[in-house]
Amino acid sequence: MPVKNSTPKETYLKDYKPAPYTVDSIFLTFDLDPENTTATSQLSLRRSQKEQDGHPLFLNGEDIELFSIKNNGTVLPKGTYKIEKEGLTIFEPPEVLNLEIKTGLKPSKNTRLSGLYETGGILCTQNEAEGFRRITFFPDRPDVMTKFTTKIIASKDKYPILLSNGNLIEESDLPNGKHYAVWEDPFLKPCYLYALVAGNLGLIKSTFKTQSNRTIELRIYCDKGSEDKCQHAMNSLKKAMRWDEEKFGREYDLDLFMIVAVSAFNFGAMENKGLNIFNSNAILVDPETATDDNFMRVEKVVAHEYFHNWTGNRITLRDWFQLTLKEGLTVYRDQEFTADMHYRGIARIEDVFYLRKNQFPEDAGPTSHPIKPASYIQIDNFYTTTIYYKGAEVVRMIESLLGKEDFKKGMEKYFLDYDGKAITTEDFVKSFDKIGAADLKAFSKWYTQAGTPEISLRFDYDDNEEEFILEIDQIASSSSKEKEPFLFPLAVGFIDISGKPLRAKIANAREVGTTYILTVSKKRERFAFKNIPKTAVPSLNRGFSAPIKITAPYEKEDLLHIMEYDEDSFTRWDASQELYKRILFEMVKDLKDGRKPLPDLELYEAFNSILTEENLESGYKACLLTLPTESEMADAQEIIDFEANHIARELLKESLGLWFFEPMLKMYKALARKKEYVIDTESMGLRKLKSTLLGYLMASRKPDAIRLCYEQFRTANNMTDQFSALTLLQNSFCPERKEVLDSFYNQWKGNGLVLCKWFMAQSQSTLKDTQGLVESLLNHPAYDDKIPNNVRALLGTFIQNLPQFHHKSGSGYRLIADQILKIDKFNPHVSSGLVQGFKLYSKVDPLRKAMMQKEMERIISDDNLSPNVYELVSKCLNSAPKS
Ligand code: TRP
Numbered sequence: 001m002p003v004k005n006s007t008p009k010e011t012y013l014k015d016y017k018p019a020p021y022t023v024d025s026i027f028l029t030f031d032l033d034p035e036n037t038t039a040t041s042q043l044s045l046r047r048s049q050k051e052q053d054g055h056p057l058f059l060n061g062e063d064i065e066l067f068s069i070k071n072n073g074t075v076l077p078k079g080t081y082k083i084e085k086e087g088l089t090i091f092e093p094p095e096v097l098n099l100e101i102k103t104g105l106k107p108s109k110n111t112r113l114s115g116l117y118e119t120g121g122i123l124c125t126q127n128e129a130e131g132f133r134r135i136t137f138f139p140d141r142p143d144v145m146t147k148f149t150t151k152i153i154a155s156k157d158k159y160p161i162l163l164s165n166g167n168l169i170e171e172s173d174l175p176n177g178k179h180y181a182v183w184e185d186p187f188l189k190p191c192y193l194y195a196l197v198a199g200n201l202g203l204i205k206s207t208f209k210t211q212s213n214r215t216i217e218l219r220i221y222c223d224k225g226s227e228d229k230c231q232h233a234m235n236s237l238k239k240a241m242r243w244d245e246e247k248f249g250r251e252y253d254l255d256l257f258m259i260v261a262v263s264a265f266n267f268g269a270m271e272n273k274g275l276n277i278f279n280s281n282a283i284l285v286d287p288e289t290a291t292d293d294n295f296m297r298v299e300k301v302v303a304h305e306y307f308h309n310w311t312g313n314r315i316t317l318r319d320w321f322q323l324t325l326k327e328g329l330t331v332y333r334d335q336e337f338t339a340d341m342h343y344r345g346i347a348r349i350e351d352v353f354y355l356r357k358n359q360f361p362e363d364a365g366p367t368s369h370p371i372k373p374a375s376y377i378q379i380d381n382f383y384t385t386t387i388y389y390k391g392a393e394v395v396r397m398i399e400s401l402l403g404k405e406d407f408k409k410g411m412e413k414y415f416l417d418y419d420g421k422a423i424t425t426e427d428f429v430k431s432f433d434k435i436g437a438a439d440l441k442a443f444s445k446w447y448t449q450a451g452t453p454e455i456s457l458r459f460d461y462d463d464n465e466e467e468f469i470l471e472i473d474q475i476a477s478s479s480s481k482e483k484e485p486f487l488f489p490l491a492v493g494f495i496d497i498s499g500k501p502l503r504a505k506i507a508n509a510r511e512v513g514t515t516y517i518l519t520v521s522k523k524r525e526r527f528a529f530k531n532i533p534k535t536a537v538p539s540l541n542r543g544f545s546a547p548i549k550i551t552a553p554y555e556k557e558d559l560l561h562i563m564e565y566d567e568d569s570f571t572r573w574d575a576s577q578e579l580y581k582r583i584l585f586e587m588v589k590d591l592k593d594g595r596k597p598l599p600d601l602e603l604y605e606a607f608n609s610i611l612t613e614e615n616l617e618s619g620y621k622a623c624l625l626t627l628p629t630e631s632e633m634a635d636a637q638e639i640i641d642f643e644a645n646h647i648a649r650e651l652l653k654e655s656l657g658l659w660f661f662e663p664m665l666k667m668y669k670a671l672a673r674k675k676e677y678v679i680d681t682e683s684m685g686l687r688k689l690k691s692t693l694l695g696y697l698m699a700s701r702k703p704d705a706i707r708l709c710y711e712q713f714r715t716a717n718n719m720t721d722q723f724s725a726l727t728l729l730q731n732s733f734c735p736e737r738k739e740v741l742d743s744f745y746n747q748w749k750g751n752g753l754v755l756c757k758w759f760m761a762q763s764q765s766t767l768k769d770t771q772g773l774v775e776s777l778l779n780h781p782a783y784d785d786k787i788p789n790n791v792r793a794l795l796g797t798f799i800q801n802l803p804q805f806h807h808k809s810g811s812g813y814r815l816i817a818d819q820i821l822k823i824d825k826f827n828p829h830v831s832s833g834l835v836q837g838f839k840l841y842s843k844v845d846p847l848r849k850a851m852m853q854k855e856m857e858r859i860i861s862d863d864n865l866s867p868n869v870y871e872l873v874s875k876c877l878n879s880a881p882k883s
């Protein structure tokens, strides 16, 4: 492999040092223009670390032009400072500086979408994590907090709306068709939370009365003409504001809260103080253009960003290694919010489903990292499912270990102790002093040790004592070399033969009804439950009390018993998944051994009872009827068999679809008769069940099913029904497949967000010609790779389509490698997202490994590769012996 002459440098947590200078305040003046913007920054810096005496002062700065720099009004003489690629160094700085720095920016050329950029005629900023240095020279690190004031000057015609953080304190017209506005944010904040927006925007407004009777003005800005699609976001915002007051006692602090939706955005949304900026796909919804999942996502993301006002903004990060402090905690908060707004049981299942599909494989692959990493090359690469979703599970475990009451007290202490500070995850854990010191140390492994812990359980029975014995072994974690045991809560219950919950007697467990929460902390541990008969079935990891993988000596009957009777809705679902997985792997084995996989009668019984059970909420029923993903199947294999996994799963769907065709058809038709469209939890559940049933009917491959699906597409009065039919039809070779695609395109051309669905429907297809289709869509006039949503819809979906992307020809790898190299030239955040596709490198067969290796070596030998892609590809390449 060619050795690069400059390997990007790594940053280490252990090297953290407090900032040598603090910033008393900053006054920014922008003379805005898409081609040439001038930013003038007036900032006062003060030395804060004695030992820094005599050291040079460094200010970050990147891709910006320095027009001038003055201290106390005098131009800095040549030779007293230097400019390099990463910033500006002032030699022999005094203790206090009053700098005035003028920089030149080119927003229209800013394709990385970090710093100040243009999108759809709007000028906006994205500064997390390290974008502010692309605006002006500044100590760009989260522990430097200061007071920001902004004056924005721009053409009144092109940019009638000028926004920044905080409160508007002045605005007026200027000569030459210009105007200006001055915004002041009274709260100290790090520069990653700084924001500016200018544009000709549509607006919806509302107000919110806080618990202390203050009236907050709420505004959502979007493209003109999309105002109607913001109503759901506005309602969600108010619900989130109320919920945070009720659940956490958190009230909003400014008098104004604004959201702006833009079309080109690297992420979902951003929590800038008082001025959240959103990807338009996380704001704009209406029944015709958005699915139920889109509605749910808007509610969640709006809440997530709002919750950051306390967990992230008021209390912020000392350094970027602490990222999970705000993200894990805020995801935990948005998950709880969703659970309270809808069905808690289903919300939990969906969160775990997501974790297993996305985070478990990440944690078992080459880019596996602890929720608090020890080093990084590019912090942008660490906005991962691990930091976010495993991070949330870690917070949830603290809640389970302590119980709701003590957790709540800990959170109150947290808000009290750290308001206005930039802190660490250790500070967070310390707020929960009810966790004993010894436990705390063991628990901290979750922050520093990567990999999903794997736990093996044994059941035993002591006839003399009439005790049920649970023996727990922590065998390994999926990636880490360290094998220190983790401390975690394990929620356990027992079901008797008639299906009733049993009351056990056990010391050292926290009891919640008939659930017993054990604290597991050793490599091998034994728990004895009194009053439990020998015939009882244990129910384990209720509510997914810990993010671990469990192997337990269950017979299929045990799983069926849990599915039928457990009081815990999560464990019931989990048992169904375990059962499906076992059957799928039996089928995989049959296929490999050249046998014809046979239908499993026990499964049919279970499936039948789920289908016919009348007291199940529809959305929950849909969950129980859904098979584990191919990604989960892959996660359970040492060497992934993409083909067999896919065939087995398709076969199982097909045989279930055939076996239950009549009853499913009847149920489907009953659901389809309900024509009025309502957006509430129950109706969403009905629609989810309807499309799950349609999925099985389609899997049967009967012509009747295709007609039904086509009919659903044609007559749909909402995007949920239309999109599910569109997607399902892409998996069968029939004339309708193309027909609905064309009709969908013609109906929605001109609507960029809906066309993303059109791309997705095609790249998720299981049919053979998918890759060719994806390739040709790259040249479609509606596809614009400068809009990250397009890349994610077409290529992000494709890399998750395992049998297609990992096709044995290797052409999927080539296609994605080409695209990574192309996109990397203008947006490394988006190109590095596609490297995700290669994360299964260490688990593919030798043939695929060789082809993947070839493509990754081609990527890494590119001379102008971004450090973002370099970091991820080099980790993949180093993760497995070369073939
Ligand atoms: N803090 C944002 C969130 O809540 C994440 C984010 C927004 C982000 N924009 C970004 C991360 C750009 C990296 C790059 O989830």
Ligand code: ZN
Residues within 6 Å of the ligand: 304, 308, 326, 327, 330
């Ligand atoms: Zn966040």
